[in-house]
Amino acid sequence: MNQHLSSVEHRSPNDIQKFKVAIVGAGFGGLATAIQLLKHHIQDFVILEKAQDVGGTWRENQYPGAACDVQSHMYSLSYAPKTDWSKRYAEAPEIFQYIQDLIQDFNLKTYIQFNQKVTRTRYDENTCQWHIQTESGDQIEAQFLIFASGPLHVPQIPKIKGIEKFKGEIFHSSAWNHDYDLKGKKVASIGTGGSAIQYIPEIAPLTQQLYVFQRTAAWVIPRDERAYNRLDKKLFAKYNWFRKLHRARLYWSNESRVVPIVQPKMMKAGQKLAELFIKYQVKDKTIAKKLTPDYIMGCKRILVSNKYFPTFNRPNVELVTEAIQEITEDQIVTKDGTARQIDCLIYGTGFITDPRIYLKSFECYGENGIELKQAWKDGAESYYGISTKGFPNLFQLLGPNTVLGHNSVIFMIESQVDYILQLIQTVDRTQTQAIVVKDQIQDTFNADLQQQFAGTVWQSGCVSWYQQDGGKNFALWPSYTWKYWLNTKTANPADYRFLSASRAVSTQVSEVSEDASKNVKTNLQSTV
Numbered sequence: 001m002n003q004h005l006s007s008v009e010h011r012s013p014n015d016i017q018k019f020k021v022a023i024v025g026a027g028f029g030g031l032a033t034a035i036q037l038l039k040h041h042i043q044d045f046v047i048l049e050k051a052q053d054v055g056g057t058w059r060e061n062q063y064p065g066a067a068c069d070v071q072s073h074m075y076s077l078s079y080a081p082k083t084d085w086s087k088r089y090a091e092a093p094e095i096f097q098y099i100q101d102l103i104q105d106f107n108l109k110t111y112i113q114f115n116q117k118v119t120r121t122r123y124d125e126n127t128c129q130w131h132i133q134t135e136s137g138d139q140i141e142a143q144f145l146i147f148a149s150g151p152l153h154v155p156q157i158p159k160i161k162g163i164e165k166f167k168g169e170i171f172h173s174s175a176w177n178h179d180y181d182l183k184g185k186k187v188a189s190i191g192t193g194g195s196a197i198q199y200i201p202e203i204a205p206l207t208q209q210l211y212v213f214q215r216t217a218a219w220v221i222p223r224d225e226r227a228y229n230r231l232d233k234k235l236f237a238k239y240n241w242f243r244k245l246h247r248a249r250l251y252w253s254n255e256s257r258v259v260p261i262v263q264p265k266m267m268k269a270g271q272k273l274a275e276l277f278i279k280y281q282v283k284d285k286t287i288a289k290k291l292t293p294d295y296i297m298g299c300k301r302i303l304v305s306n307k308y309f310p311t312f313n314r315p316n317v318e319l320v321t322e323a324i325q326e327i328t329e330d331q332i333v334t335k336d337g338t339a340r341q342i343d344c345l346i347y348g349t350g351f352i353t354d355p356r357i358y359l360k361s362f363e364c365y366g367e368n369g370i371e372l373k374q375a376w377k378d379g380a381e382s383y384y385g386i387s388t389k390g391f392p393n394l395f396q397l398l399g400p401n402t403v404l405g406h407n408s409v410i411f412m413i414e415s416q417v418d419y420i421l422q423l424i425q426t427v428d429r430t431q432t433q434a435i436v437v438k439d440q441i442q443d444t445f446n447a448d449l450q451q452q453f454a455g456t457v458w459q460s461g462c463v464s465w466y467q468q469d470g471g472k473n474f475a476l477w478p479s480y481t482w483k484y485w486l487n488t489k490t491a492n493p494a495d496y497r498f499l500s501a502s503r504a505v506s507t508q509v510s511e512v513s514e515d516a517s518k519n520v521k522t523n524l525q526s527t528v
Helices: 028-039 092-105 197-203 230-238 240-255 258-262 266-282 285-290 309-313 408-428 438-450 482-489 518-523
Strands: 016-024 045-048 118-124 130-132 139-147 170-173 184-190 209-213 317-320 323-329 329-334 339-341 344-347 363-365 394-396 433-435 494-497
Touching: 016 028, 028 092, 028 408, 045 139, 184 197, 184 339, 197 209, 230 240, 230 394, 258 266, 258 323, 266 285, 266 309, 309 317, 394 408, 408 433, 408 482, 408 494, 433 438
Parallel strands: 016 045, 016 139, 118 363, 139 394, 170 344, 184 209, 184 344, 209 317
Antiparallel strands: 118 130, 130 139, 323 329, 329 339, 433 494
8 A cells, every 4th residue: 555645745756656546636526536435445546636725616716705506415425414504505614614524534634645736647558557747746657547626727817908017906716815905995806707796795895996897797596595593403413314305305406407408498488587686686777787698598607696786786886898908007998998997906707618628737648649638629528527538547527518507516526436436446357457438439429418408598599618619518418417327327348448558458348248339329318
């Protein structure tokens, strides 16, 4: 067994660390994988985390008002429940503490190496091993490599003419400067996405003037802000069946949201209520109209807030829909010639979602030296978002087409981790060294997957981060999550090639079921 180190200070750069499994990222996905590895008696693994602490999204996004759009009891691991959530939708500090509790409860810190930013990964076809390089100069070798770094973690910084001249304070919502006092300041916030609609209501009362720059209006629906009372928490803690029943109710309630997504006519009916919500909360009819999107609800991400729209009733808040022309030393100038003096600029512009770098900001070389970004030059594609052709023993969490627009991604992560464990166990059981999805299986899967988007609100004409140029949706799962769980519940060995260190294919395993590949299309069609 390997010596697990949470620090890299006392190790020679020339040492090659060897593990059975290497996990990149210590967010929900990485920690869920680690917990399941331990439950399956696999202790020979390491988690490589680029930062100084765990938490991923919930470590970095600590802006005012940061909270989850998924209910607390659904946004937690089913096998590591928290019974004392404070309210229906938890805020970032409480979620971050839950993650810290996971580290403590499962003794995971000993498996984590912090400040280990991965810069390059390469698969060796002769040994069936992955070679991993980090920014610190460390070399890691692992049989299996799991990307758990998440799809949204590289901040999107817009290019604005003259930004280099600005002498005020600038920061992105994911790198909030808590030392900068916004009281009495003139602040410009660019973007009206998921993060912006949460921090804007929180900072508006502090500022002398807040300018909200909106490129595209977002559909925002009410949030259930009710708190869990003492009795709720006591029942959740004492009766596991009661907690599970509550979680099940939340799950199926969320699943029902798929119906209007695949039936746009139903969504348009619900959209009328959302329009009334805007008119009810915003007093000025002109502003209310500017805040009302011109696309069908659900085409872009639906946001949840009770505080966002009323913020525009404040006299010190101005909604700006004119495009930005340039920035000077202390002003932001729009294309209509209006100049607004500002002390601080906040980017609420989200994260880079280019499908060619989906999940990574480092090089990844697979079979025949192909680089992952090159393999995905026409769009990110995998098999159930987990395995990618040409990249043996490489697995992903929340890979292409597994992000959700209606339910908890934690549910997806749990399904993916279970599937990955099956693949690892199958390699061990067959005494081979590597496994990779067959080209035809992945191609057929993705062709059928894209057909499922036809007629949904996601393909109704708007442009969203879910899509690449040309309109292909590379991000979302187009159906119910229970169907994803059902399809990934049992891994089919016939969908994969098995490799040995001599690069030979194990036909004995690969031909377990010759009819399996023929059935993939039928199975996929049954998911809608």
